[in-house]
Amino acid sequence: MKFDTFELERFQSTWENQVEINISESGVHPLTVDELFALAGQVNAPRVSRRNFPAPLSGTRLGYSQTDGTLVLRQKIARLYRGATTDHVEVTNGGSEANFVTLWRLVERGDEIVVMMPNYMQVWGLGRAFHGRVKEWWLHPVKGTTSPRWVPQGPELKKLVTKKTRLIAVCNPNNPTGAVLKRNFMEEVIARARWADAWVLADEVYQGAELSGAITPSFWSIGDKAPYKKLIVSNSLSKAYGLPGLRIGWLVGSPEAIAHSWAAHDYTSIGPGALNDALAAIALTPAVRKSILERTRNVLRSQWPILEDWAEQNGDTFELIKPQAGAIALLRYKFKMNSTQFAEHLRRQKSVLIVPGDHFHLDGYLRVGFGGHLKELKEGLKRLSQVAARLHGG
Numbered sequence: 045m046k047f048d049t050f051e052l053e054r055f056q057s058t059w060e061n062q063v064e065i066n067i068s069e070s071g072v073h074p075l076t077v078d079e080l081f082a083l084a085g086q087v088n089a090p091r092v093s094r095r096n097f098p099a100p101l102s103g104t105r106l107g108y109s110q111t112d113g114t115l116v117l118r119q120k121i122a123r124l125y126r127g128a129t130t131d132h133v134e135v136t137n138g139g140s141e142a143n144f145v146t147l148w149r150l151v152e153r154g155d156e157i158v159v160m161m162p163n164y165m166q167v168w169g170l171g172r173a174f175h176g177r178v179k180e181w182w183l184h185p186v187k188g189t190t191s192p193r194w195v196p197q198g199p200e201l202k203k204l205v206t207k208k209t210r211l212i213a214v215c216n217p218n219n220p221t222g223a224v225l226k227r228n229f230m231e232e233v234i235a236r237a238r239w240a241d242a243w244v245l246a247d248e249v250y251q252g253a254e255l256s257g258a259i260t261p262s263f264w265s266i267g268d269k270a271p272y273k274k275l276i277v278s279n280s281l282s283k284a285y286g287l288p289g290l291r292i293g294w295l296v297g298s299p300e301a302i303a304h305s306w307a308a309h310d311y312t313s314i315g316p317g318a319l320n321d322a323l324a325a326i327a328l329t330p331a332v333r334k335s336i337l338e339r340t341r342n343v344l345r346s347q348w349p350i351l352e353d354w355a356e357q358n359g360d361t362f363e364l365i366k367p368q369a370g371a372i373a374l375l376r377y378k379f380k381m382n383s384t385q386f387a388e389h390l391r392r393q394k395s396v397l398i399v400p401g402d403h404f405h406l407d408g409y410l411r412v413g414f415g416g417h418l419k420e421l422k423e424g425l426k427r428l429s430q431v432a433a434r435l436h437g438g
């Protein structure tokens with residue numbers, strides 16, 4: 045099997061611990077275990093007060109945990125999806141394993157896969173590795189009468205999805221644009237999938253990290269009655285919850301689809317780590333979850349203006365489209381240089397890591413993460429404009 049290099053992941057894992065300033069991250073600054081305990085204690089959730097908490101965790105037996113996730117964790121996840129039970133949920137090692145298992149079990153040689161672009165590129169790469177025919181459904185930057193946004197074109201989806209389409213993969217809210225699909229587009233995706241009898245994979249890892257605070261509806265809740273029978277939702281604690289180190293993700297689908305995913309999961313990592321599962325169950329206790337998402341929104345709301353003001357001051361060199369969700373935004377730059385070369389140049393000259401648009405097949409752009417450490421964000425932007433000014437000026 046041949047894998048395309050996963051440029052974004054390879055680039056980040058090579059450099060993120062080598063640079064002084066990392067503004068390439070797509071999530072908010074992660075919580076420490078103490079901070080998670082403090083949030084849990086603050087809201088006085090039963091059994092997770094600061095005083096009580098260490099007992100259940102230190103009492104966790106370090107054997108194999110329930111391989112599809114403990115019942116208690118699956119119950120907490122199921123509660124987030126209308127009508128779902130624990131049989132609709134499979135816990136995985138991050139959203140990345142959730143996506144992997146889904147593509148692995150669904151894609152056969154020659155299958156058409158329609159992938160929303162720009163994209164995190166995992167699904168795109170896996171579709172190709174499993175010998176699918178990847179067709180790209182692009183969002184476009186549109187100025188319009190309201191503020192500029194990245195939006196899809198319905199007719200393009202209609203053209204791309206055929207009776208040979210096996211899977212439509214969307215990322216909503218989207219990485220790297222931070223765009224959120226309007227409900228009518230979500231309905232259109234489902235309607236088109238129904239017409240083609242295709243699966244839908246909705247990667248919703250940025251759900252809950254909306255700047256407005258209005259949580260993006262899940263594809264699970266699209267439609268009046270039951271969710272579309274071939275819908276699979278993937279999500280994780282990595283982005284909106286600021287807990288990427290827990291490596292806890294999940295899939296939600298019909299009990300049949302989930303049983304099939306579980307069977308595939310037996311061949312990958314067997315199951316999630318016992319400590320991760322226990323900590324995730326605390327994070328998803330309703331009151332704790334609410335506090336975590338509030339923290340995320342506070343980070344986004346207080347740090348977005350820093351990036352926005354910076355972009356305004358540097359408006360002759362950069363153009364920014366405001367994301368609706370996620371701690372990421374795409375910056376279009378106005379000087380002539382390839383984005384990978386620029387990111388390399390910035391790293392070498394100023395020890396700042398930023399993601400080149402090339403990683404999303406979008407040269408001329410950079411993806412900047414604004415949810416990380418505040419001091420690093422300010423310093424990273426300062427160094428970015430210094431380097432860019434030299435290029436733009438000369």
Ligand SMILES: Cc1ncc(COP(=O)(O)O)c(C=O)c1O
Pocket residue numbers: 070137138139140141164215219247249279280281282288291292293
């Ligand atoms: C859209 C999207 N899906 C999935 C993932 C995988 O995240 P994790 O495995 O940490 O849940 C990422 C990570 O950046 C992402 O951006």
